[in-house]
Amino acid sequence: MMMHVNTTTSNGTEDASQSTPSSGRQTPFRIAIVDNDRLVLGLLASFLDKQPHLTVDWTANSGRSGIDAYHRSLCGTAPAADLIVTDIAMHGMSGLEMCSMIRFEDDHTPILGATSYDPQMYATKALAAGMQGIVAKEDLERLRESIATLLDGSRLPMRDGVFFDSPQQAFARLQTDGKPALLNLSENERTVMDYLSQGMLTPDIAMLMDVSPSTVKTYVSRATRKLGVGNRREAVAEWLRITNL
Structure with missing residues (x-):
């Protein structure tokens, strides 16, 4: 990504000394x-x-x-x-x-x-x-x-x-x-929910994660419970809601 930057002050001059904290702290x-x-x-x-x-x-x-x-x-x-x-x-x-x-x-x-x-x-x-x-x-x-x-x-x-x-x-x-639901999910549970929210199916998720389909289902079940919903569809909807805040 190309980022065009503006480092000039309001009077058009470059001045790295402006906009510094005013505290008397000696260390950076x-x-x-x-x-x-x-x-x-x-x-x-x-x-x-x-x-x-x-x-x-x-x-x-x-x-x-x-x-x-x-x-x-x-x-x-x-x-x-x-x-x-x-x-x-x-x-x-x-x-x-x-x-x-x-x-x-x-x-x-x-x-x-x-x-x-x-x-x-x-x-x-x-x-x-x-x-x-x-x-x-x-x-x-x-x-x-x-x-x-x-x-x-x-x-x-x-x-x-x-x-x-x-x-x-x-x-x-x-x-x-209350505690964000994201904090309750393990890394594997988060990964599964990310894949499900993209519309992926259990066999495909299992292949990507190099685990069995039954293991994926276990992750989904745990995530569903931790998200406080009743089924996979509701879990995906809740996941999309909290990850998009």
Whole structure:
């Protein structure tokens, strides 16, 4: 994907010193980036790593690997990010799914969505998933400003008079809503539900996963129960609902 970037300030000059967090912190803020486009991932990492007061500690190229890196940071085996920037539309686990799973556990790390499309297309879904904002990937100036705002503890506007939740507000709301069903499913159960939602049949799924058809049926049965529905058709409908938020 070709990404045309805008790095100029409002007066038309390039200035990497603008839009930096105003806190008196001496060490750089640690940024994590998740994007399944390796070219874009590299461009974003290079840009943010050059900003004063910021350093990119880890990157991931899928929602699942982003979750894994986040959990490693909790165990001290990977750096703990002060802010996560994530793509929205990714194969497998989307950035929205990844965000809702992290936010259910985390009440302090801001998560900023980034998209190649009009951010307003995803604003409502980003809010529901617990994100603190969403920006266009190619607008690097807005990305930099948004990161600085969030690291200063302020909230980003969603539309006129409406702001995205803070991490604490989003965490509290998701706790009230209940544990996301996605967290309950195993990797194999998630994979089966992804295939079923694409209209695939049990024998084809079994061949792709290199398991028996009866094993696929077991995964479907478990996923159906965990999703709180009564049959395969309802499970697929519920899976499509929660994965599209």
